[in-house]
Amino acid sequence: MLSNSYNQLLVLCSFLVAILASYTALDMAGRVAAATGNAKRWWLAGGAFAMGLGIWSMHFIGMLAFSLPIPLGYDPLITFASLLAAIGASVFALWLVCQPTLPWQRLTLGALLMGSGIAAMHYTGMAAMRMLPGIRYDPLLFTLSIIIAVAASGAALWIAFRLRSGSPHLMLARCTAAVIMGGAIVGMHYTGMAASQFPLGSFCGAANSGIATNWLALLVIVVTLAVLAIALIVSVLDNRMAAHTAVLAESLAEANHELMHLALHDNLTKLPNRLLLEDRLAQAIQKAERDRGRFALIFMDLDGFKAVNDAYGHHIGDGLLIDVADRIRRCVRAQDTIARLGGDEFVLMLELAGPEGAASVAEALVDAIDQPFNVHRHLLSVSASVGIALYPDDGRDQRELMANADAAMYHAKDSGRNGYCFFEASMNANAQSQLQLMHDLRLALGRKELELHYQPKFDAVSGRVIGAEALLRWRHPKHGLISPDAFLGHAERSGLVLQIGDWVLDEACRQMRAWHDRGHVDWSIAVNLSAVQFAHASLPATVEATLLRHALAPSRLTLEITETTAMRDAEASLVILRQLAAAGVNISIDDFGTGYSSLLYLKRLPANELKIDRGFVNELAHDSDDAAIVSAIVALGQTLNLNIVAEGVETAAQQDFLTRLGCDSLQGFLLGRPVPADDFPCAAAEEVIR
Structure with a gap:
């Protein structure tokens, strides 16, 4: 048998290319998994080419590192066929790891197919030398190289699947995995090379008509590194753009949430506004109809607020409204709704079993508001007039309940203020009369x-x-x-x-x-x-x-x-x-x-x-x-x-x-x-x- 030797520098280069190719494969798997639509297909095609080229280059550089005491060369068509085998295996690998799940049956089948593709690439590359007589292979080492290819493929698929999305230490995990995968690929290659035996008198049929090896190693290394580097740079830029887009999307989501909150809440007191109150009132009516329940709608207006606002200015008036809202919150339960309709008008919606609960809350409100307020070192006094309408007794829709609670509130004002009244049917006529009087005035x-x-x-x-x-x-x-x-x-x-x-x-x-x-x-x-x-x-x-x-x-x-x-x-x-x-x-x-x-x-x-x-x-x-x-x-x-x-x-x-x-x-x-x-x-x- 012909004796052989290896160029240690090219062996090291092949190992480094294997690691870089493995890292590129892991990164491409993450990009393909994250992409959608046409972008997903482009990332799959580009990633498979870069990954296949990297794996093929590692094998080819390893073969270029191999030397015999005879001239060597490589048939271009057969060499190109081995590259296609590497790219084909890479397409399959990237497609497989980007599926939603990877059960062990699919992982096993994928490892067999991908391992066979890598082995086919290697031994097709060996055939590109067109040795006469043909290369003999040690059966044990040949089988071992196939097993290593399949095992390496299975490990690579599993690792790529697990690392395709973010993790707390994604960069370190990918680097570690790339070293392991690169070592496995190199192990398969050199095991396959060790299985090769060249009889005495053999010669390379592609030595004179094939590709010369004196400059090919450098060209392959440069081209491969350039392709892998470009792929990684594009991936990093896309990742940063995706991260920036994610930040913008998150900011937009927060802005939308804030806009929605502003649309449904009073800007001053942060209480629900009329729009949100109407929605919750509609839900309360549906729930009460379904469960045959009851609830109270309480309409509250401040007595003397306009005088405070005019005397001290809107700044003090706004501070007073904020303090009033805080006192109202302390008088009700967390599940009750408090809304500000505008000005000094507040509405409460309370779930209750009977009118006694509404009266208790109304009395607490009147007592709380009647206490002096200290707003920006001004001691202010206002009172509350409260009207109460009960569902379903005093109305079965939003408009009727609001109108009747409002009428009860005005009755409380006409009765001396600083108190509360339950709605009575006779109040409607009086409320209508008061509204007409306001219009005429x-x-x-x-x-x-x-x-x-x-x-x-x-x-x-x-x-x-x-x-x-x-x-x-x-x-x-x-x-x-x-x-x-x-x-x-x-x-x-x-x-x-x-x-x-x-x-x-x-x-x-x-x-x-x-x-x-x-x-x-x-x-x-x-x-x-x-x-x-x-x-x-x-x-x-x-x-x-x-x-x-x-x-x-x-x-x-x-x-x-x-x-x-x-x-x-x-x-x-x-x-x-x-x-x-x-x-x-x-x-x-x-x-x-x-x-x-x-x-x-x-x-x-x-x-x-x-x-x-x-x-x-x-x-x-x-x-x-x-x-x-x-x-x-x-x-x-x-x-x-x-x-x-x-x-x-x-x-x-x-x-x-x-x-x-x-x-x-x-x-x-x-x-x-x-x-x-x-x-x-x-x-x-x-x-x-x-």
């Missing part, structure tokens, strides 16, 4: 249905008219003349009170200008300010503009605010009142004695006048306590150099008592009722003056 200004009546004010000593108080009336086309008590509460809740208040101020100043032009230049006009109007930042500018528009001296206008309004936020009130006083406007503290004034703040208020509440005047003849209170108020006013006005004078005894006490001016039905401007007693006043 919005149109009243444009239709010029609002008007002022004027109650004369008299000098207590001389009895002459010194001015008038402007009192608002609404001449409704159907209901006739309506007093402000019936509609101002609605105006405050709807925000119309500012527009109405500006109209009242303008109309009163216009009328006083007309009376001045008729000669009553010493008269003054008194206008009542609502709490919302008084707290609005534009009030001083509005007053100055109105006086300027009607050429009315500021001293001829008296603005009346209630004691409660002035003391609600004494420091803020001081700022506004000082601005008005600086403009020359008179300030009157109305309903004095009914609130909770601090004498310290009263002393600091730039007021010109105290107005004794009619409640004290009514009982002067029968109640010594009221007489003592009135005497104390008059004495206090005189000490602070304030004018004292008593309203509600209805008897001569009251007039005489108040005059003797030292009141400066009087109002009341005894002296003059509120009348339209055309009916104001100007002629009588002129006679008194003359």
